Amino acid sequence: MNINFKALMTGHLKSYYKRYMLLFIAFVLGVSAGAFTVNGLSSIQRYEMGNYIEGFVRLIDSQNIDNTELFRISIIRNLKLVGLIWVLGVSIIGAPLIFIVMGIRGYITGFSSGLIIRMMGAKGILLSGFAIIPKEILIVPCIIALGVNGMNFSLNIIKNRSVKAALKDNLRTGFAEYCGVTLFYSLILFGGVLVEVYIIPVMVKIITPILL
Numbered sequence: 001m002n003i004n005f006k007a008l009m010t011g012h013l014k015s016y017y018k019r020y021m022l023l024f025i026a027f028v029l030g031v032s033a034g035a036f037t038v039n040g041l042s043s044i045q046r047y048e049m050g051n052y053i054e055g056f057v058r059l060i061d062s063q064n065i066d067n068t069e070l071f072r073i074s075i076i077r078n079l080k081l082v083g084l085i086w087v088l089g090v091s092i093i094g095a096p097l098i099f100i101v102m103g104i105r106g107y108i109t110g111f112s113s114g115l116i117i118r119m120m121g122a123k124g125i126l127l128s129g130f131a132i133i134p135k136e137i138l139i140v141p142c143i144i145a146l147g148v149n150g151m152n153f154s155l156n157i158i159k160n161r162s163v164k165a166a167l168k169d170n171l172r173t174g175f176a177e178y179c180g181v182t183l184f185y186s187l188i189l190f191g192g193v194l195v196e197v198y199i200i201p202v203m204v205k206i207i208t209p210i211l212l
Contacts, residue, residue: 016148023147026099027140030106035114037107050119057127057204057211065201074193078139081105082146082186089150089178092157098147105143109136123211130203138192142185149185153178 013020041049084101088094113132117124156174 016152019148019151020144023099023102023144023151026102027106027109027144030103030108031110031113032106033103034107034110034112037111038114038118041115046119049115053116053119057208060201060204060208067197067201070201071193071197074196075190078189078193079186081143082182082189085143085146085150086179086182089153089182090157090175091154094154095151095158098150098154102144102147105140109140120211126207127204127211130207131200134200134203135192135196138195139189142189142192145185146182146189149178149181 081101085098088097088101109132113128116128116132120127153174
């Protein structure tokens with residue numbers, strides 16, 4: 001049996017586009033809050049952060065990156081996030097908490113980018129464009145999709161009025177589908193991890209003569 005994935009995805013987006021938009025807005029608000037927080041740092045904090053960023057760039061320029069260790073750190077960090085969203089999806093109160101998780105994820109991105117740009121100016125824009133944006137292009141849409149998947153299952157539990165009823169009616173179909181979608185987007189997110197570990201360090205190393 002042939003499955004039209006394009007039509008399936010289009011139908012899914014049309015059905016849940018409001019939830020995608022709401023989670024995207026939560027992420028953007030988090031980014032804005034993170035960028036705004038940079039302005040509240042003291043001069044001493046900005047000086048220490050600036051030295052850290054410069055030291056990081058010099059380290060990449062002068063030494064080989066331990067890709068194995070970087071991969072371990074990145075995969076654990078992202079698996080924790082995926083696991084958290086999955087757990088929230090199978091809980092009754094998970095739907096609103098997913099918004100908070102999305103906002104916090106956006107805050108981290110906004111603070112990181114905002115700090116780099118604040119400390120380095122135009123060079124910071126360049127560094128953010130090479131060090132942060134490439135992986136975020138893959139990772140953020142996956143996280144939002146995982147969030148919508150979690151919201152859908154959590155709201156399904158609420159509609160069934162109890163976890164017991166939801167599990168009884170959907171254990172063989174809904175729950176399996178929920179786990180399958182989670183696995184699917186996790187594999188795509190894994191591509192973002194590979195970009196972060198094996199491509200971004202090379203890209204940053206190429207532009208370090210401009211940054212230093």
